[in-house]
Amino acid sequence: QKEVEQDPGPLSVPEGAIVSLNCTYSNSAFQYFMWYRQYSRKGPELLMYTYSSGNKEDGRFTAQVDKSSKYISLFIRDSQPSDSATYLCAMSGRGSARQLTFGSGTQLTVLP
Amino acid sequence: DVKVTQSSRYLVKRTGEKVFLECVQDMDHENMFWYRQDPGLGLRLIYFSYDVKMKEKGDIPEGYSVSREKKERFSLILESASTNQTSMYLCASSSGLAGGPTGYEQYFGPGTRLTVT
Numbered sequence: 001q002k003e004v005e006q007d008p009g010p011l012s013v014p015e016g017a018i019v020s021l022n023c024t025y026s027n028s029a030f031q032y033f034m035w036y037r038q039y040s041r042k043g044p045e046l047l048m049y050t051y052s053s054g055n056k057e058d059g060r061f062t063a064q065v066d067k068s069s070k071y072i073s074l075f076i077r078d079s080q081p082s083d084s085a086t087y088l089c090a091m092s093g094r095g096s097a098r099q100l101t102f103g104s105g106t107q108l109t110v111l112p
Numbered sequence: 113d114v115k116v117t118q119s120s121r122y123l124v125k126r127t128g129e130k131v132f133l134e135c136v137q138d139m140d141h142e143n144m145f146w147y148r149q150d151p152g153l154g155l156r157l158i159y160f161s162y163d164v165k166m167k168e169k170g171d172i173p174e175g176y177s178v179s180r181e182k183k184e185r186f187s188l189i190l191e192s193a194s195t196n197q198t199s200m201y202l203c204a205s206s207s208g209l210a211g212g213p214t215g216y217e218q219y220f221g222p223g224t225r226l227t228v229t
Contacts, residue, residue, distance in 0.1 A: 006154070008152065032213040032216050034213075034216070034217070041222075041223075042222055042223070043116070043202055043204075043220030043221050043222050043223050044155075044202075044220050045220070046217050046218075046219075049213050049216075049217070051213055088154065088155065090218075092213070092216040098143065098206060098208055098215055098216045099145070099157060099160060099170075100216060100218060102154050102155040103154055104152060104153060104154030105154050105155075
């Protein structure tokens, strides 16, 4: 079993929709939870991070962590075509170089 | 702005060739990482380094080696390229600073799409 499981998608939604992206994990040692966004033919970029259970908002994006259920989510409100990308969850908590464990990514397309 | 650069965007090599992928970061980061990214498999860690000349195997090190002679540069070497090493290769760096999530944030290069024929 993988340490981090992510809904694979692909996901296709109309512009303006609310999008929910999800990951589950099995390692209780994970401390920090991140979401990366990767546009086509580019490297991933950090979108948001959280480190405690609850919600964190940044504009149209909300990251949610439920440590008791080992479940994290990213919500995108009023989705735009520019949000079309692959979203990767990532989690930390181990290793000499503070390595991250990544989910496999969810490809999102927002249709105009 | 942190910048991570990779030597090539696209590379085509033949089976059995020795391949060098170079990565340079300009933020004096302690940690550097090499991943490969394949559809449905996400990012898989090949090797990482937490200091000059220090390296550790990641999850899929077989068929690869690395070199970090200078802090800003981390090279991935495919000793004898094989077709199953056709993939997107991503380099990343992080500060490794203790005391919070900032030290974990990884900054990625644009990737090298390697095709082995």
